[in-house]
Amino acid sequence: MNEPAFTLKATGRLRRRQLVNQGMGALAAGAALLAVAVLAIVVISVGSRGAGSLNLAFFTQNQAQGFNPKGGGVLFAIVGSVVLVGIATLIALPLGVLVAVYVSELAPPRLARVARMALDISNGIPTIVIGIFVFTILVAAHGQSALAGSIALAIIMLPLIARATEEVLLLVPSSQREASLALGVSRWRTTVQVVIPSALGGILTGTTLAIARVAGETAPLLFLTSLGTSSTADANPLHPLQSLTLVIFSYSDQADPAYQSKAWAAAFTLMCFVLVTSLAAKLALARYRKKLGG
Amino acid sequence: MEAIKTKIEVTEKERLPVVSEREAVFEARDLAVYYGDQRAIDGVNLDIYQRLITAIIGPSGCGKSTFLRTLNRMNDLVPAARLTGQLRYRGIDLYGPGVDAVEVRRRVGMVFQKPNPFHSSIYDNVAYGLRILGMKKDLDERVEKALRAAALWDEVKDRLKDSALGLSGGQQQRLCIARAIAVEPEVVLFDEPASALDPISTSAIEDLMHELKRDYTLVIVTHNMQQAARVADMTAFFGLDVSPDGNRQGVLVEYDETEKIFTNPSDKRTEGYVTGRFG
Amino acid sequence: MRELYTSELEELEALLRDEGKLVDRAIRGALNVLERDDLELADELIAFDDEIDSRYLAIEQRIPSLLARQTPVAGELRLVLAILYINLHLERIADYCVTVAKLAKLAHGLPRDRAVLEALEEMGERCREMLGTGLEYFYARDFTDSQALIEMDRPIDRANRKLIDRLIALGPDESQREWAMRMMLASRCLERIGDHAVDIGEQAAYLVRGRFEEFTDASHKPPRATT
Numbered sequence: 001m002n003e004p005a006f007t008l009k010a011t012g013r014l015r016r017r018q019l020v021n022q023g024m025g026a027l028a029a030g031a032a033l034l035a036v037a038v039l040a041i042v043v044i045s046v047g048s049r050g051a052g053s054l055n056l057a058f059f060t061q062n063q064a065q066g067f068n069p070k071g072g073g074v075l076f077a078i079v080g081s082v083v084l085v086g087i088a089t090l091i092a093l094p095l096g097v098l099v100a101v102y103v104s105e106l107a108p109p110r111l112a113r114v115a116r117m118a119l120d121i122s123n124g125i126p127t128i129v130i131g132i133f134v135f136t137i138l139v140a141a142h143g144q145s146a147l148a149g150s151i152a153l154a155i156i157m158l159p160l161i162a163r164a165t166e167e168v169l170l171l172v173p174s175s176q177r178e179a180s181l182a183l184g185v186s187r188w189r190t191t192v193q194v195v196i197p198s199a200l201g202g203i204l205t206g207t208t209l210a211i212a213r214v215a216g217e218t219a220p221l222l223f224l225t226s227l228g229t230s231s232t233a234d235a236n237p238l239h240p241l242q243s244l245t246l247v248i249f250s251y252s253d254q255a256d257p258a259y260q261s262k263a264w265a266a267a268f269t270l271m272c273f274v275l276v277t278s279l280a281a282k283l284a285l286a287r288y289r290k291k292l293g294g
Numbered sequence: 295m296e297a298i299k300t301k302i303e304v305t306e307k308e309r310l311p312v313v314s315e316r317e318a319v320f321e322a323r324d325l326a327v328y329y330g331d332q333r334a335i336d337g338v339n340l341d342i343y344q345r346l347i348t349a350i351i352g353p354s355g356c357g358k359s360t361f362l363r364t365l366n367r368m369n370d371l372v373p374a375a376r377l378t379g380q381l382r383y384r385g386i387d388l389y390g391p392g393v394d395a396v397e398v399r400r401r402v403g404m405v406f407q408k409p410n411p412f413h414s415s416i417y418d419n420v421a422y423g424l425r426i427l428g429m430k431k432d433l434d435e436r437v438e439k440a441l442r443a444a445a446l447w448d449e450v451k452d453r454l455k456d457s458a459l460g461l462s463g464g465q466q467q468r469l470c471i472a473r474a475i476a477v478e479p480e481v482v483l484f485d486e487p488a489s490a491l492d493p494i495s496t497s498a499i500e501d502l503m504h505e506l507k508r509d510y511t512l513v514i515v516t517h518n519m520q521q522a523a524r525v526a527d528m529t530a531f532f533g534l535d536v537s538p539d540g541n542r543q544g545v546l547v548e549y550d551e552t553e554k555i556f557t558n559p560s561d562k563r564t565e566g567y568v569t570g571r572f573g
Numbered sequence: 574m575r576e577l578y579t580s581e582l583e584e585l586e587a588l589l590r591d592e593g594k595l596v597d598r599a600i601r602g603a604l605n606v607l608e609r610d611d612l613e614l615a616d617e618l619i620a621f622d623d624e625i626d627s628r629y630l631a632i633e634q635r636i637p638s639l640l641a642r643q644t645p646v647a648g649e650l651r652l653v654l655a656i657l658y659i660n661l662h663l664e665r666i667a668d669y670c671v672t673v674a675k676l677a678k679l680a681h682g683l684p685r686d687r688a689v690l691e692a693l694e695e696m697g698e699r700c701r702e703m704l705g706t707g708l709e710y711f712y713a714r715d716f717t718d719s720q721a722l723i724e725m726d727r728p729i730d731r732a733n734r735k736l737i738d739r740l741i742a743l744g745p746d747e748s749q750r751e752w753a754m755r756m757m758l759a760s761r762c763l764e765r766i767g768d769h770a771v772d773i774g775e776q777a778a779y780l781v782r783g784r785f786e787e788f789t790d791a792s793h794k795p796p797r798a799t800t
Contacts, residue, residue, distance in 0.1 A: 497575050500575070500577075501575065501576045501577070504576065504577050520644055523641060523642040523643070523644070524575075524577070524578070524642055524643060525577075552642065553638045553641070553642065556638075556641040556642055557637050557638060557641045
């Protein structure tokens with residue numbers, strides 16, 4: 001056998017480049033690991049502190065009054081959160097879908113670009129600003145209510161839902177629209193009958209993500225629905241209602257460790273809700289994309 | 295010799311009606327279509343006749359699909375598209391004032407390159423247009439009739455409630471044809487209907503077109519010349535032309551009976567294209 | 574699948590069958606003209622050629638269109654080519670029949686010879702048999718015995734030789750000689766008809782086997798000795 005006249009092994013500069021390549025790869029992997037580690041540490045530390053107060057009563061009873069702050073639970077806050085987020089979703093979902101339909105199906109391209117940019121900007125508005133805005137136009141005149149809080153949350157959800165929906169509407173193949181239009185079906189009927197149904201899965205996952213996002217909002221709610229609330233479960237949206245985030249905020253400030261422990265437990269509950277819904281929504285969206293693409 | 299005297303009639307081949315007796319469904323007069331500043335087709339004069347299959351062939355970018363999509367105003371969906379000249383449908387200016395594109399498309403159906411059934415059942419795919427256009431009377435009968443006309447009934451009659459996406463590509467395309475003819479259009483346009491299909495399915499679609507010719511006027515765009523040769527009665531050859539301003543546009547080079555186009559074309563460019571010698 | 578194409582092929586073959594039948598009747602007619610020396614029948618036969626020509630033309634015109642539009646391949650390509658050639662052979666046979674009719678008209682009223690007429694009749698009948706066999710091979714797509722056609726050609730050669738011997742012996746009478754000349758040409762026509770029938774058999778063989786071969790005939794020695 002003849003020895004080959006060249007080698008395929010890395011030497012010289014190539015060798016150096018290879019080392020740099022490996023070093024940078026390791027650095028990036030380390031950064032990614034750090035991000036995962038932060039999440040894990042947060043989950044573990046919140047969980048371990050809140051575990052003491054996590055029991056059935058925590059989810060099914062209201063805060064015990066008087067001199068026994070250890071007893072009872074935060075049912076009132078859970079009910080409040082559900083009412084707040086529920087009403088916000090009822091407002092934001094239809095509006096968001098309509099906005100998305102306009103932007104992706106009906107608007108001339110230039111207008112669509114403007115609308116899209118507006119959505120992105122409102123998505124970036126600090127939520128406390130939205131809180132102040134709703135405060136000045138609603139609360140200042142009519143007093144605090146869960147409805148005011150829901151409206152603020154709806155304003156936060158709207159661009160999220162609209163953008164998520166628009167994205168899945170764009171995923172619906174244009175051949176589906178053409179098929180309907182070519183039958184002599186109007187633009188609007190086509191959107192309602194063909195485009196939205198095939199985007200429904202994506203719209204719902206987008207909405208779920210938005211819910212997960214606003215369920216953790218505190219700032220706007222502070223002005224709008226926190227004052228004078230009782231610690232008993234109440235579902236009337238016209239009353240000011242507590243929520244999990246407000247409970248975390250207010251209980252963590254208390255001197256009594258029983259309250260602090262409840263705050264941790266509430267934080268853990270909220271975090272689990274957000275994690276699970278986000279994850280489920282992302283998985284569903286991935287499956288849905290595959291279905292539409294294939 | 296009596297044996298000789300008895301004559302046997304020659305079975306005359308089914309002849310196309312002579313030009314003067316054909317009834318034109320579409321009449322394009324000096325038709326040009328622009329996308330923005332770009333001229334896609336120019337100076338097209340073409341009559342499309344009733345109950346014949348008209349094929350439009352030509353190289354890529356010659357505007358054959360553009361022309362097809364002007365016939366049912368699908369080009370309206372392209373924001374920058376506009377049109378000059380005239381296109382008449384049964385004497386009515388298709389782009390005249392007050393003409394509603396949605397109504398045009400109801401009369402001029404279309405079948406697309408890639409089968410595009412809705413993500414619903416086989417039955418609902420065919421019933422879709424019928425329901426929306428208010429043709430709900432005898433819905434079952436209409437669906438069956440359309441599926442039969444599309445030569446699909448026997449294959450799907452036991453699974454009408456199954457998803458249309460479970461059908462093979464060729465079956466899906468026939469379903470799309472059934473969906474198009476269910477709403478009883480007068481014309482069906484086919485935009486390269488078999489280019490995504492295997493030869494067996496292609497052959498089924500071609501046979502189907504031959505059947506549909508009895509009731510409908512068909513126009514097919516195809517990049518497959520042999521397909522045009524096989525199915526069409528009339529063939530229009532679109533070529534590419536570069537005008538002095540540098541714009542590349544599609545022009546109608548030759549339009550004649552298919553047999554003439556494929557055995558003795560009048561224009562050198564047509565001959566070059568059909569023989570495969572043309573760039 | 575490809576229903577239109579299939580029906581076009583079937584129509585084409587039906588036209589050819591039709592033409593085949595007419596040509597057979599033309600040969601029979603030509604023999605009758607010779608046999609009866611019937612001027613009226615001769616004219617009828619000459620006119621009858623138009624019937625055959627119309628089939629010939631119909632096939633001839635359809636084939637380029639079929640080739641261009643349906644691009645037949647494999648067995649179907651061979652079928653179309655075989656039809657194209659057989660059509661031509663049939664038309665030529667019909668032309669020979671017309672020639673025979675014209676020769677009969679020219680020979681009208683001249684003294685005739687029974688033995689010569691019998692030899693012509695014999696040749697003609699063999700020709701019809703050969704044509705029938707060749708076409709049958711084609712229709713049935715069944716080709717087992719190429720030798721049969723050659724064998725049928727032999728009696729024609731024999732009859733032809735007998736006829737020539739007889740014609741030479743006919744004697745010095747001028748009108749007899751004229752009749753003999755005409756009949757010799759007629760004999761030549763019949764012999765050519767036999768050759769075309771063999772060619773039709775060759776086309777049938779091409780269709781079935783997929784390659785073209787000429788049958789061994791009088792001009793080629795047969796591969797094995799025959800009695």
